[in-house]
Amino acid sequence: MNDLNDPQRMNIRGDDGGGGSRWSYALVVPMLCLAVFRSIWTRETEQEKSRLREDFERRTRDTRSELDLRYRSLVTESGSSLARLELKHEKLKQRLSGYREAFAAQSQLLASERRQLQSQREELQGERRALESLRRVGPLHDAVLAQEELALAGARASLRALESALEERQAVxxxxLVPRQRRHVLERDMLRRARHEVALGRMAVHDGLLDIFANxxxxxxxxxEDSRRxxxxxxVYVRHWHTLLELHKYQQVQQRLHAEDPLERPSA
Structure with a gap:
């Protein structure tokens, strides 16, 4: 290396008998040391980089595996939760549908009961009006009913006599042991009475007797030993005729209550 300021002492000269190699060695040794150090440092650096890279890749794989497991677990848990929620939702829908149907049925039942109660209320009001009307005409009704019952006394007596004759005829x-002629006499007598008595004729007793005798x-x-068996x-005919008498009695009472003078009984 040359020093321009002191060329006499400091510059390397080729004619000094090889003394300039001293400077060359002085420069080579540090450069060699530097090269060795650089080589060692580079190799260590590469090894450290390789170790760090492997460690980073290992951690990355572990993290990825852990994240993958966590993801799969979350997916499975989410699927299970979704299935449970869907099942719960379906149950709630069915329950709600059941509530709606029950509410509709209850509403229809309440409407039906309301209509029924309204109808019963109207019927009760009608019965109340009828009772009030009967209360006003009660004494008059009793008097007219007593008159009609008295007027039917003869018809009831004839019907009871006819009932006894029928009982005797059936026993014969x-x-x-009893001759058949006795039955024929009883039948002719009952038919004659049914033709001539007005009350019996009004109930068509004659036709009923013919049906009884024939069937x-x-x-x-x-x-x-009981002839009534x-x-x-x-x-059946006897009960029917008694019912007709009762019906005729109440029809007469109803008709007379609407007349101008209910207590004046019309001539038969």
Missing amino acids: YCSL DGHCAHVTN NGKLMW
């Missing part, structure tokens, strides 16, 4: 019919052949057991059709 079922008897093995009522029922007899109780031969050991029977004989016959079936005849008792």
